[in-house]
Amino acid sequence: MELLEVKHLKKVYTTRFGGNKVQALSDVSFSVREGEFVAIMGESGSGKTTLLNLLASLDKPTAGQVVLRGKSLSSVKERQLAAFRREHLGFIFQDFNLLDTFNVEDNIYLPLVLSGRRYDEMQPRLEPLAQKLAITDILKKFPYEISGGQKQRVAAARALITGPDIVLADEPTGALDSKASGALLRLLAEVNREGQTILMVTHSAKAASKAGRVLFIRDGEVFHQIYRGGVSDEELYQKIGHALTVSAATSEERQAV
Amino acid sequence: MRPLTFYPKLALGNLWRNKSTYLPYLLACIVSIFTFYTLLAINMNGVLDGMRGESVVKSFTAIGTILLAIFCSILIFYTNSFLMKRRKKELGLYSILGMEKKNIAVLMFFETFFISLIALVLGLGLGLLLSKLLFWALLRMVRFTVMLEMPLSFLAIGITVLFFCAVFLLALFSNLRQVHLANPIDLMAGARQGEREPKASWLLTLVGIVCLGAGYFVALYFRSPLEVLMLFLLAVLLVIIGTYCLFTSGSIALLKLLRRNKRFYYQPDHFISVSGMIYRMKQNAAGLATICILSCMVLVTVSSTVSLNVGAEDSLEVQYPYAYDLRFEAPEDADVLLFGAQTIAAENGVSLTHLQDYHRRAFWAKMQGNSLVAAEEEGNLIGGGLVALLTLEEYNKNEGTTVSLAPGQALLFMTGSRYEGNTVTVNGIPYDVEVLETLGREEAGGRDIGKSVTLILPDSAAVDAVLHSGGLQIDPQRVLAFDLEGTPEAKAGFDEAYHSYVNGLHTQETFQFRVREDGREDWYATNGGFLFLGIYFGVLFMLAAAMIIYYKQMSEGYDDVSRFEILQKVGMGEEEVKHTINRQILVVFFLPLLVAVLHITVAFFPISRAMVIFGVLNTPLLVGATLLTIAAYTILYLLVFRQTAKTYYRIVRRQPS
Numbered sequence: 001m002e003l004l005e006v007k008h009l010k011k012v013y014t015t016r017f018g019g020n021k022v023q024a025l026s027d028v029s030f031s032v033r034e035g036e037f038v039a040i041m042g043e044s045g046s047g048k049t050t051l052l053n054l055l056a057s058l059d060k061p062t063a064g065q066v067v068l069r070g071k072s073l074s075s076v077k078e079r080q081l082a083a084f085r086r087e088h089l090g091f092i093f094q095d096f097n098l099l100d101t102f103n104v105e106d107n108i109y110l111p112l113v114l115s116g117r118r119y120d121e122m123q124p125r126l127e128p129l130a131q132k133l134a135i136t137d138i139l140k141k142f143p144y145e146i147s148g149g150q151k152q153r154v155a156a157a158r159a160l161i162t163g164p165d166i167v168l169a170d171e172p173t174g175a176l177d178s179k180a181s182g183a184l185l186r187l188l189a190e191v192n193r194e195g196q197t198i199l200m201v202t203h204s205a206k207a208a209s210k211a212g213r214v215l216f217i218r219d220g221e222v223f224h225q226i227y228r229g230g231v232s233d234e235e236l237y238q239k240i241g242h243a244l245t246v247s248a249a250t251s252e253e254r255q256a257v
Numbered sequence: 258m259r260p261l262t263f264y265p266k267l268a269l270g271n272l273w274r275n276k277s278t279y280l281p282y283l284l285a286c287i288v289s290i291f292t293f294y295t296l297l298a299i300n301m302n303g304v305l306d307g308m309r310g311e312s313v314v315k316s317f318t319a320i321g322t323i324l325l326a327i328f329c330s331i332l333i334f335y336t337n338s339f340l341m342k343r344r345k346k347e348l349g350l351y352s353i354l355g356m357e358k359k360n361i362a363v364l365m366f367f368e369t370f371f372i373s374l375i376a377l378v379l380g381l382g383l384g385l386l387l388s389k390l391l392f393w394a395l396l397r398m399v400r401f402t403v404m405l406e407m408p409l410s411f412l413a414i415g416i417t418v419l420f421f422c423a424v425f426l427l428a429l430f431s432n433l434r435q436v437h438l439a440n441p442i443d444l445m446a447g448a449r450q451g452e453r454e455p456k457a458s459w460l461l462t463l464v465g466i467v468c469l470g471a472g473y474f475v476a477l478y479f480r481s482p483l484e485v486l487m488l489f490l491l492a493v494l495l496v497i498i499g500t501y502c503l504f505t506s507g508s509i510a511l512l513k514l515l516r517r518n519k520r521f522y523y524q525p526d527h528f529i530s531v532s533g534m535i536y537r538m539k540q541n542a543a544g545l546a547t548i549c550i551l552s553c554m555v556l557v558t559v560s561s562t563v564s565l566n567v568g569a570e571d572s573l574e575v576q577y578p579y580a581y582d583l584r585f586e587a588p589e590d591a592d593v594l595l596f597g598a599q600t601i602a603a604e605n606g607v608s609l610t611h612l613q614d615y616h617r618r619a620f621w622a623k624m625q626g627n628s629l630v631a632a633e634e635e636g637n638l639i640g641g642g643l644v645a646l647l648t649l650e651e652y653n654k655n656e657g658t659t660v661s662l663a664p665g666q667a668l669l670f671m672t673g674s675r676y677e678g679n680t681v682t683v684n685g686i687p688y689d690v691e692v693l694e695t696l697g698r699e700e701a702g703g704r705d706i707g708k709s710v711t712l713i714l715p716d717s718a719a720v721d722a723v724l725h726s727g728g729l730q731i732d733p734q735r736v737l738a739f740d741l742e743g744t745p746e747a748k749a750g751f752d753e754a755y756h757s758y759v760n761g762l763h764t765q766e767t768f769q770f771r772v773r774e775d776g777r778e779d780w781y782a783t784n785g786g787f788l789f790l791g792i793y794f795g796v797l798f799m800l801a802a803a804m805i806i807y808y809k810q811m812s813e814g815y816d817d818v819s820r821f822e823i824l825q826k827v828g829m830g831e832e833e834v835k836h837t838i839n840r841q842i843l844v845v846f847f848l849p850l851l852v853a854v855l856h857i858t859v860a861f862f863p864i865s866r867a868m869v870i871f872g873v874l875n876t877p878l879l880v881g882a883t884l885l886t887i888a889a890y891t892i893l894y895l896l897v898f899r900q901t902a903k904t905y906y907r908i909v910r911r912q913p914s
Contacts, residue, residue, distance in 0.1 A: 058826070079830065079831075079832065080830075081830065082825070082828050082829055082830030082831070082833065083828070083830060085828040086827070086828030086829075087828075089828075091826060091827065093826070097823040097826060097827070098823075099532075099820055099823055099824070100536065100820075101532040101533050101535070101536035101820065102532050106528070106532065109523065109528075110528075110824075110827055111827055111828055113523050113524070113525055113528045114525050114528075114824075114827070114828055114829055114833070116524070116525060118523075119519045119520060119522075119523040122523065158827070
């Protein structure tokens with residue numbers, strides 16, 4: 001069964017005074033199966049962030065729908081939306097979005113506390129996760145005391161601790177150096193191997209090459225996709241590079257016409 | 258070479274472009290300057306000279322000025338740092354675009370210069386104008402017979418200008434230091450460096466406890482009104498220091514304790530509010546303590562003012578049970594004056610009511626148990642008091658009753674303390690007594706300082722017997738007392754006419770003429786200044802408190818925007834956000850109020866003792882006035898709270914994308 005289905009998604013932004021309409025997504029359809037690691041690639045302005053916002057139910061589509069585990073997001077009531085996000089989705093952001101007011105441990109507990117879980121059941125969840133993400137030593141530190149790579153691993157722990165249906169990652173390596181990026185991607189891949197569904201938006205071919213499937217989005221449409229099909233990261237990286245070159249070429253051709 | 262006007266122009270432009278951030282800052286500066294100047298001017302310009310209790314009010318205003326100076330500096334630094342945080346990005350951009358630090362410093366100097374200029378001109382202008390207006394309005398409101406002027410005080414203006422220039426300069430230096438130390442990238446990033454988590458200091462806690470304890474002790478220990486007046490200020494200072502220390506260390510300790518309690522801490526509401534409060538507890542504590550102290554000041558000034566006012570009215574009622582009271586050495590004069598009063602009343606369209614007309618013989622007596630023995634000495638007789646004798650006939654006439662007494666029976670009425678027992682022996686003559694609860698307008702019981710007993714005996718022969726057996730030779734004093742009924746204008750007409758009639762009589766020396774209105778005028782003439790200043794300061798402190806509260810929440814709201822944005826992304830709903838904010842503000846708001854109420858409870862004792870000086874002895878009335886003040890202030894506080902919560906919520910709410 002498909003975990004996530006995106007059907008003919010369309011999003012048109014209207015400027016405040018109703019003047020210009022900007023079409024961010026024209027017609028996007030794809031689906032994600034349970035346990036998949038999907039990367040969505042595209043350049044700036046291709047509609048990646050809009051897509052992610054719609055998936056995260058942070059924004060409403062103009063047309064089409066997003067269905068998670070057979071439940072359409074548009075059928076969730078406004079008041080329950082926050083709780084729905086908390087229960088079913090996990091988020092990793094480019095700029096971490098950790099709270100300065102909490103230490104690392106409490107930052108990770110945040111979604112559990114918001115769901116009203118008891119403290120006794122939080123701790124056992126954290127321990128294995130912290131070990132896996134190598135943040136056991138920094139649990140008592142504050143976000144301003146740790147490095148970017150550590151921050152992103154903490155953010156990952158926060159996304160994973162609720163056991164979400166799907167983790168939505170928005171340019172998770174965008175603010176990291178190459179070493180930290182590599183480490184984080186390896187972790188995501190490992191979490192994915194253990195069964196966690198991940199959907200990652202990125203414009204880094206390196207990051208996308210860790211995924212099981214790569215979707216290419218341009219001008220608000222999915223125009224291509226590559227399955228890993230058992231090849232290594234390097235080969236996938238090559239394939240992605242090729243696809244991007246072709247895309248750039250056709251894009252120029254289209255502009256030229 | 259750039260023209261000389263380049264930087265001033267750019268600075269003015271910057272201020273204009275950032276007006277939404279600068280406006281609250283400017284407002285804070287203006288209100289600070291306004292309140293500071295007004296208080297200083299009252300202290301310095303001679304308004305108080307010659308007023309009763311001048312020295313007390315002067316030291317009160319002096320302390321107030323010093324406190325205000327501290328509050329204002331804190332407030333301005335606080336708002337300034339908030340301002341800088343929001344402007345760092347812009348300054349970073351200048352830096353990246355190639356402006357040297359030197360040039361940025363010049364730019365910032367001009368910005369500070371203009372802001373200070375505007376604030377000083379408006380603040381002082383407002384101070385001069387509004388204080389006149391406020392004075393005028395208050396004088397109208399309370400109908401003072403004393404005129405208080407609010408003249409210009411150039412010395413006060415000078416001090417205000419110097420003080421605030423110094424504060425603004427210091428703020429500028431701290432801004433320059435920040436810009437100088439930071440590189441453009443940091444500035445661009447908005448420099449969101451984390452604050453270190455504050456530590457609860459045991460020394461601070463100890464100092465706080467000692468100061469607060471000492472302050473409370475001083476307030477509660479000394480009993481004589483004079484001591485109270487002298488030491489009250491010391492107590493106030495100690496309590497203020499104690500409050501600051503305890504708010505700083507105590508609140509951190511308390512919050513950390515809450516955090517350590519996992520069950521409590523890991524609940525949605527507590528989790529976010531407790532951590533948020535720990536995060537900026539240092540600023541918070543100072544702000545909270547300031548709000549607390551200001552609340553105290555409001556409560557103390559207003560409640561003592563109200564007490565003084567209602568207490569004065571009350572003590573007038575006690576001292577002057579009837580509107581007019583005449584006492585005659587020569588009883589036949591009374592007929593003339595009564596006739597005069599009735600004639601003048603008819604002319605002015607008023608009628609005399611509650612007429613009391615009786616003869617009274619009074620002597621000093623020693624009181625031991627149920628025995629009263631005439632004594633030589635007057636004055637401060639321990640265990641003694643005044644005994645007045647009345648006949649039953651006149652009692653019945655005045656009261657409109659038909660009581661009858663057998664020989665050996667009497668009625669007894671006592672003030673100063675309660676009479677125990679049902680017999681009395683007066684100058685050796687025994688009587689069975691019935692104790693009266695009221696006599697005329699007076700009530701039995703312990704409200705007066707001295708004791709006095711009134712005995713109503715069956716007839717004048719019995720009165721003579723008591724006097725004779727005590728070896729006393731007393732001419733009766735005839736008492737005439739009455740109220741008026743009629744329109745206020747008619748009453749005023751009667752009052753004027755009767756005064757001039759009485760003053761024209763040649764028998765003036767042989768009788769006392771006491772009028773309640775005259776007493777009231779006398780009282781306000783001597784104590785009115787206090788009332789007035791009380792209200793004035795109350796309003797001033799309230800303004801300051803409301804502003805600090807509002808500004809504190811506003812600036813924190815802007816700080817919290819990003820925090821709540823993250824929280825909402827992670828999955829916090831609007832309802833939960835609202836709930837959390839309410840809880841957070843609730844704690845922040847009601848902690849100071851709670852402590853202020855505690856302080857005022859303790860302060861009540863010395864205040865009620867000091868009230869004796871003004872002739873206010875009615876303790877239940879003081880309690881009532883204080884409770885009423887607290888209630889009224891709480892309501893005002895709630896209004897500010899609601900408004901603030903609304904504004905705060907508007908600021909942090911996620912912008913619809």
